[in-house]
Amino acid sequence: MCGALLKKLESYVRLSHSDKKALESAFAEAPNWVGARKDLIREGETPQGVNLIMEGWAYRYKQLEDGRRQILAFFLPGDLCDLNIELLRTMDHSIGAITSVKYQSVSSARIEQLTNTSPRVEKALHWETLVNIAIQREWTVNLGQRRGIERIAHLFCELFLRLSAIGQTSASECEMPLTQTDLADATGLSAVHANRVLQELRSTQVISFNGKKLKIHNFSLLREISLFDESYLHLHTEGSKFDAP
Amino acid sequence: MCGALLKKLESYVRLSHSDKKALESAFAEAPNWVGARKDLIREGETPQGVNLIMEGWAYRYKQLEDGRRQILAFFLPGDLCDLNIELLRTMDHSIGAITSVKYQSVSSARIEQLTNTSPRVEKALHWETLVNIAIQREWTVNLGQRRGIERIAHLFCELFLRLSAIGQTSASECEMPLTQTDLADATGLSAVHANRVLQELRSTQVISFNGKKLKIHNFSLLREISLFDESYLHLHTEGSKFDAP
DNA sequence: CGAGCGATTGATCATAATCAAGCGATGTGG
DNA sequence: CCACATCGCTTGATTATGATCAATCGCTCG
Numbered sequence: 403m404c405g406a407l408l409k410k411l412e413s414y415v416r417l418s419h420s421d422k423k424a425l426e427s428a429f430a431e432a433p434n435w436v437g438a439r440k441d442l443i444r445e446g447e448t449p450q451g452v453n454l455i456m457e458g459w460a461y462r463y464k465q466l467e468d469g470r471r472q473i474l475a476f477f478l479p480g481d482l483c484d485l486n487i488e489l490l491r492t493m494d495h496s497i498g499a500i501t502s503v504k505y506q507s508v509s510s511a512r513i514e515q516l517t518n519t520s521p522r523v524e525k526a527l528h529w530e531t532l533v534n535i536a537i538q539r540e541w542t543v544n545l546g547q548r549r550g551i552e553r554i555a556h557l558f559c560e561l562f563l564r565l566s567a568i569g570q571t572s573a574s575e576c577e578m579p580l581t582q583t584d585l586a587d588a589t590g591l592s593a594v595h596a597n598r599v600l601q602e603l604r605s606t607q608v609i610s611f612n613g614k615k616l617k618i619h620n621f622s623l624l625r626e627i628s629l630f631d632e633s634y635l636h637l638h639t640e641g642s643k644f645d646a647p
Numbered sequence: 648m649c650g651a652l653l654k655k656l657e658s659y660v661r662l663s664h665s666d667k668k669a670l671e672s673a674f675a676e677a678p679n680w681v682g683a684r685k686d687l688i689r690e691g692e693t694p695q696g697v698n699l700i701m702e703g704w705a706y707r708y709k710q711l712e713d714g715r716r717q718i719l720a721f722f723l724p725g726d727l728c729d730l731n732i733e734l735l736r737t738m739d740h741s742i743g744a745i746t747s748v749k750y751q752s753v754s755s756a757r758i759e760q761l762t763n764t765s766p767r768v769e770k771a772l773h774w775e776t777l778v779n780i781a782i783q784r785e786w787t788v789n790l791g792q793r794r795g796i797e798r799i800a801h802l803f804c805e806l807f808l809r810l811s812a813i814g815q816t817s818a819s820e821c822e823m824p825l826t827q828t829d830l831a832d833a834t835g836l837s838a839v840h841a842n843r844v845l846q847e848l849r850s851t852q853v854i855s856f857n858g859k860k861l862k863i864h865n866f867s868l869l870r871e872i873s874l875f876d877e878s879y880l881h882l883h884t885e886g887s888k889f890d891a892p
Numbered sequence: 893c894g895a896g897c898g899a900t901t902g903a904t905c906a907t908a909a910t911c912a913a914g915c916g917a918t919g920t921g922g
Numbered sequence: 923c924c925a926c927a928t929c930g931c932t933t934g935a936t937t938a939t940g941a942t943c944a945a946t947c948g949c950t951c952g
Contacts, residue, residue, distance in 0.1 A: 466788070466874050467874055474788070486776075490777055490881050491881075531731075533735075538783045540709075543717040543719070545791045631712075633739055
């Protein structure tokens with residue numbers, strides 16, 4: 403069972419029947435569970451293979467000596483944490499669960515076997531990695547150049563589109579199990595200021611956000627506010643060089 | 648000729664004689680030159696293989712519609728721009744030269760041939776990629792959590808250590824061909840504020856910085872100011888799992 | 893020589909952090 | 923079951939950090 407991952411990879415490249423079989427059999431181990439707000443792996447530990455998030459949300463973060471926390475990425479269902487990370491001997495960051503999370507840990511040997519079986523899956527996974535790096539770059543732009551309201555609006559645009567790529571949005575609504583403190587730590591704002599930014603977005607009828615649900619009433623305005631340009635997500639695949647026939 | 652790259656890879660892993668030969672022959676094409684402040688490749692263009700920076704400094708950047716520019720990375724000699732990027736069909740950012748730059752463009756086919764010849768080089772290049780991603784994450788932390796003076800101090804620490812890994816530092820001095828505007832765009836500050844931060848660092852005897860030279864008089868103080876922890880650079884390799892005999 | 897760039901300075905303004913307090917919902921132990 | 927603690931959200935007041943605007947100066951280069 404790796405439906406969300408498969409769905410996402412298929413938005414990058416057309417896979418053959420045997421590609422899909424290979425993918426499914428690589429991710430067929432018994433899943434693990436971790437409770438909300440627990441860590442999957444901590445800075446300083448030794449990484450073991452890859453984690454595939456199957457259900458729930460997780461996040462990557464780094465903490466400074468004095469306690470300041472920066473959230474570096476959100477992992478949604480179908481996301482892989484750190485392909486190839488086992489080459490580095492110690493984790494330079496931590497990964498934690500936001501909700502309770504169902505995930506699968508896959509050894510690097512198993513991944514290698516998969517990519518040997520199916521070069522197209524290998525490329526799709528590479529693509530996935532490249533997109534994650536592009537997202538990390540865009541977060542750097544977000545923190546360096548955008549103001550508070552722009553940052554939060556941008557993050558909402560990104561998360562909505564990524565959820566939409568795995569079929570987890572309705573027309574204009576999606577899950578958003580983040581606290582305001584999470585939002586603040588992801589956007590480099592204080593929790594108090596994040597709260598005020600949200601109030602502004604709500605009062606201008608752009609979004610509603612409560613009870614872990616985000617509703618975007620005016621996506622094009624949200625995009626305009628945040629100077630959002632989705633091309634960094636590289637979501638659309640027509641004419642990929644390496645499609646299956 | 649790929650001395651800086653080789654030197655850097657050897658700080659990750661011990662390579663055999665034939666590994667080095669394979670590496671050298673892959674990067675043996677005639678080099679290209681690009682003038683200072685010219686672009687190597689622009690957002691929206693189609694990427695072709697990999698660029699190895701051989702001499703000079705380059706940088707990765709992204710520009711918002713309204714002109715704001717964020718510098719995302721600096722490329723020093725021995726750095727590879729975007730291994731595997733050719734999978735994505737369009738560049739989502741630009742790469743420009745800071746000084747005049749000597750570089751080599753290598754096709755992805757040639758790279759694949761190299762990694763097929765030498766699995767150890769393949770792993771070293773993977774390592775290199777992972778370190779670049781770790782640097783990108785650290786920049787995200789820098790912009791999200793650190794104040795102006797901490798950001799600039801942190802950047803100086805990083806660049807000094809990276810230059811030191813390729814043998815381009817003397818005791819406490821290194822090249823630093825950045826303008827204050829470059830520094831500002833890399834750290835998400837205004838040029839005016841970057842100037843004031845530099846004055847503060849100079850007046851407290853921590854560094855001197857003029858004429859494209861940076862001198863660090865008190866590295867441990869600089870590290871303390873910026874809460875710098877070099878582990879994200881993953882520079883030290885004793886006991887790597889995949890050393891050559 | 894003049895233009896333009898990079899560095900610098902001063903004054904003012906905007907954005908966001910910090911501090912402090914309170915509120916409502918949830919959960920827990922006595 | 924209630925008392926109490928905790929967490930997440932909210933509000934107001936004050937302060938700090940850094941942006942913006944404007945001007946100057948030195949230097950290099952054509």
